Amino acid sequence: MTTLYEHGTLASLMAGNFDGTITVSDLLKHGSTGIGTFTGLDGEVIILDNDVYQAVSSGKVNHITDMNATMPFASVHFPAEQQSVALNNVNFAKLNNDFVKEHKLNNVFAFLKLSGKFEHVKIRIAPKQDKPYPTLLEVAQHQPEFTADNISGTILGYYAPEIFGTITAAGWHLHFISDDRQFAGHLLAFDAPKLAGSFEVFDNLEQHLPVENKEFRESTVDMSTLREGIAKSEGNAE
Ligand SMILES: [Zn+2]
Numbered sequence: 001m002t003t004l005y006e007h008g009t010l011a012s013l014m015a016g017n018f019d020g021t022i023t024v025s026d027l028l029k030h031g032s033t034g035i036g037t038f039t040g041l042d043g044e045v046i047i048l049d050n051d052v053y054q055a056v057s058s059g060k061v062n063h064i065t066d067m068n069a070t071m072p073f074a075s076v077h078f079p080a081e082q083q084s085v086a087l088n089n090v091n092f093a094k095l096n097n098d099f100v101k102e103h104k105l106n107n108v109f110a111f112l113k114l115s116g117k118f119e120h121v122k123i124r125i126a127p128k129q130d131k132p133y134p135t136l137l138e139v140a141q142h143q144p145e146f147t148a149d150n151i152s153g154t155i156l157g158y159y160a161p162e163i164f165g166t167i168t169a170a171g172w173h174l175h176f177i178s179d180d181r182q183f184a185g186h187l188l189a190f191d192a193p194k195l196a197g198s199f200e201v202f203d204n205l206e207q208h209l210p211v212e213n214k215e216f217r218e219s220t221v222d223m224s225t226l227r228e229g230i231a232k233s234e235g236n237a238e
Pocket of ligand 1: 044174175187
């Protein structure tokens with residue numbers, strides 16, 4: 001059995017519940033690898049082999065060592081049944097179409113990690129918010145974007161089926177981090193001549209909810225705009 005562990009839901013973030021509800025230390029009990037964000041929607045998180053990196057909206061990347069820092073939303077897993085992949089001329093269009101078809105991902109959750117030299121990378125980084133929090137869609141409209149050319153690094157993240165596109169982002173949700181750990185963020189677009197890495201399909205989804213959080217318990221989700229809002233906030237450019 002391979003399990004994807006998700007803490008919090010994207011629907012809750014859409015409603016503006018940005019307070020952290022799980023500590024880094026508790027999250028790492030459920031996975032050594034993954035992505036997420038910190039309290040206040042403070043940046044883009046990349047977790048690789050238990051090392052937690054946070055890209056903040058200035059463009060700086062922090063190596064997080066405070067295990068009591070809290071996160072409102074995160075997805076992690078322990079790599080288990082990985083398959084090797086090597087891809088040429090990779091971009092989002094190729095991942096969204098060819099890769100999904102070839103690996104029959106339409107109805108499953110999957111993890112993908114690819115490393116190599118990128119010709120071009122475009123990322124964005126959510127800026128930290130203060131209370132009263134706006135909605136995720138409002139934040140998404142004013143997010144700093146950064147680009148880099150000829151940069152070595154890794155993209156990693158998850159694929160979610162369309163039917164689960166309210167608890168998380170449907171399709172690919174990928175983050176980038178450079179080999180020197182100086183450039184990172186939520187991946188919007190990329191081009192790479194040759195990447196290699198691994199992927200795995202999960203047969204189990206563990207959705208953990210912050211039941212002790214008052215705002216979460218009392219908030220209502222606007223279902224009529226939820227999917228569109230998530231696509232605008234968390235989708236990739238292609
Ligand atoms: Zn992201």
